[in-house]
Structures are given as C-alpha cells and as structure tokens.
Amino acid sequence: MKESIAENSNCRRGIYKLETPDFPCLFCGICCSKFQPQLTLTEAHSLADKLGVSWERFRSEYFDPRWPGTQSYLLRHVNGACIFLHTAADKKQKLCLVNAIKPSCCLEWRQGIYRSECLEGLKESWNLTVDASGKICGYREKIQAFERFILAQKNPHLSK
Numbered sequence: 001m002k003e004s005i006a007e008n009s010n011c012r013r014g015i016y017k018l019e020t021p022d023f024p025c026l027f028c029g030i031c032c033s034k035f036q037p038q039l040t041l042t043e044a045h046s047l048a049d050k051l052g053v054s055w056e057r058f059r060s061e062y063f064d065p066r067w068p069g070t071q072s073y074l075l076r077h078v079n080g081a082c083i084f085l086h087t088a089a090d091k092k093q094k095l096c097l098v099n100a101i102k103p104s105c106c107l108e109w110r111q112g113i114y115r116s117e118c119l120e121g122l123k124e125s126w127n128l129t130v131d132a133s134g135k136i137c138g139y140r141e142k143i144q145a146f147e148r149f150i151l152a153q154k155n156p157h158l159s160k
Helices: 030-034 039-053 055-062 104-108 115-124 140-154
Strands: 015-018 038-040 070-072 085-086 094-096 136-139
Touching: 030 115, 038 039, 038 055, 039 055, 039 140, 070 104, 136 140
Parallel strands: none
Antiparallel strands: 015 136, 038 070, 085 094
8 A cells, every 4th residue: 555544534524545556356246247248259169168068058058148149149147247257155245157267358357446347346345435536535444444355365375
C-alpha cells in the first residue's frame, strides 16, 4: 500500500482512504454474470476434451442455444451467470470451475479499478467505493480487511 490508512483519513466522517493498489480479482462473479464467454470452435473442443465430456453433450449442456455460431459459441448462463461459475462454501466468493483451462476471452479479462464490474463488486463484497482521485474509500475496518485480502492474494502463504 502506498500510504497508511491513518495518514489519509477523514476521521470526522469515519471514512478512510486507501491508495489504489494493484487491483486483485475480488471473486465476486459480477464479470461472469454480465458477460458470456465466446469460445472458438477449437477452444470449445479443447474444453470438452479436458472436461472429459463428449462433443454432443458439451454442445447441448454448455452452449447458449440462442447463439447461431458454427465456428464460435457462447457459454450458457445458469442462474444469471456463466455455467462454470460456482459459489464457494462460505457463500462469499465465486469461483471458476475451469480456471486452469478457461477460454482465452476470460484469460484476457483484466480486472481493475476502472472496470464498472469491479467497482460494483467492491461495493457489494466490501462496502467500499472509489473516489474521483482513484482512492478506495470506506470505514476503517473494511479498508483494513481489504488490505489483508490484497496481501493474501499477493502472498498466499501468509494467509495460512
């Protein structure tokens, strides 16, 4: 973090600010709810193979039937999100079931403070906002928890 919470606070209002860090994935699933991954024919076959699912079953169960493509396909949404989005047991995080083999359009997605989906996730998951200068704002406890989350993302061995 570039500056400590105490150095950048408005204690009268109880609002604290945090210099915008390298913005981690919040595991909120909002991007996976707002977008449908588009797969090339090659990616679709590869994903089916890696999942051990026949092509016919993969096409019928995982593709959005409204997409008329023959060389590209859209993954189906189930309950308002990508078919591969799974809610973790703690009900706080949403995880990709095919993270290790996800399509290129998902790999190319870059989360960030400039993404409306990430801002929505920051508000929903952490009750934090971003001010006009790009600083993350919220109550001290929430900012501190978010800082711990960021550190755990950067250094997973520290959270064990």
